[in-house]
Amino acid sequence: MIRVVNLTQHYGVRPVLKNVSLEIPTGELVTILGPNGMGKSTLLAAMAGLLAPQEGYVEFDGVRRRSSPAGELAIRRQVAYLPDAPWLPLTRTGREFLMAVGGLYDRKPSHRMQHAERLLKLFNLTEQADWAMRSYSAGQQKKIALCGTLITEAPYLLLDEPFSGGLDPAGILALKRVLERLAACDKRTVVMTTPVPELIETFSERIVIIKDGQVAANDTVVGLKAAAGVDGPLELALEKLMYPETLENIESYFTEEGL
Numbered sequence: 001m002i003r004v005v006n007l008t009q010h011y012g013v014r015p016v017l018k019n020v021s022l023e024i025p026t027g028e029l030v031t032i033l034g035p036n037g038m039g040k041s042t043l044l045a046a047m048a049g050l051l052a053p054q055e056g057y058v059e060f061d062g063v064r065r066r067s068s069p070a071g072e073l074a075i076r077r078q079v080a081y082l083p084d085a086p087w088l089p090l091t092r093t094g095r096e097f098l099m100a101v102g103g104l105y106d107r108k109p110s111h112r113m114q115h116a117e118r119l120l121k122l123f124n125l126t127e128q129a130d131w132a133m134r135s136y137s138a139g140q141q142k143k144i145a146l147c148g149t150l151i152t153e154a155p156y157l158l159l160d161e162p163f164s165g166g167l168d169p170a171g172i173l174a175l176k177r178v179l180e181r182l183a184a185c186d187k188r189t190v191v192m193t194t195p196v197p198e199l200i201e202t203f204s205e206r207i208v209i210i211k212d213g214q215v216a217a218n219d220t221v222v223g224l225k226a227a228a229g230v231d232g233p234l235e236l237a238l239e240k241l242m243y244p245e246t247l248e249n250i251e252s253y254f255t256e257e258g259l
């Protein structure tokens with residue numbers, strides 16, 4: 001279980017997250033949604049241990065992040081984090097990269113090699129496996145970064161915009177199905193952000209909406225639709241809950257122009 005307790009995060013004097021508390025049970029597939037700039041990436045980075053919160057803390061299975069070197073090391077082996085703009089060692093090949101990341105998580109070389117092969121095949125990168133990653137297209141770089149997260153086999157996956165960055169439909173389908181199966185069959189916990197509600201409607205178990213630095217909603221897709229009084233796609237419910245002003249802005253854009 002992940003527990004976020006009274007988390008407050010400032011950049012300079014500007015508060016981004018204000019007293020955020022959240023519990024994510026093991027094996028859940030959770031999506032964090034919210035308007036641009038509301039703190040989704042900041043929340044994920046704090047969960048990943050990249051940011052030291054000014055107040056509050058994050059716990060994985062009862063061990064508090066950043067509380068002791070031993071605890072922090074134990075958590076690092078359990079958690080894989082994919083930032084929205086992941087860094088890749090571009091002079092290395094995709095296969096070398098996967099072998100190196102798997103090694104950081106103590107996976108045996110023969111197991112890593114075999115798993116890398118399966119991941120490369122899954123994301124249609126077999127042909128490029130032994131090319132330097134600088135020759136990969138943007139979408140291929142995103143795919144290899146995703147493979148780098150999956151090869152860790154970490155029980156907790158924190159994925160910042162895993163579906164963005166030029167993934168093709170085959171890549172999106174592969175990622176959706178893999179995350180679904182990992183959560184359902186392997187009890188892996190997946191927390192991710194995405195700006196595209198259509199992508200997650202059918203497979204995200206729970207949605208957390210961050211707005212103005214706070215948790216505005218934390219519910220299932222069905223629960224969110226009921227709260228918004230919407231009997232259609234999730235997108236409509238989110239428009240009402242997250243972006244009520246956008247619908248008004250669209251109207252006034254056309255009205256003020258006399259259109």
Ligand SMILES: Nc1ncnc2c1ncn2[C@@H]1O[C@H](COP(=O)(O)OP(=O)(O)OP(=O)(O)O)[C@@H](O)[C@H]1O
Pocket residue numbers: 011012016034035036037038039040041042043195
């Ligand atoms: N390193 C930083 N220094 C100062 N301010 C920052 C920094 N990183 C983010 N911010 C600010 O914090 C706020 C939250 O940013 P964050 O990236 O967490 O939002 P987000 O919800 O993930 O946005 P998006 O949907 O656009 O990715 C924004 O207003 C942003 O300008």
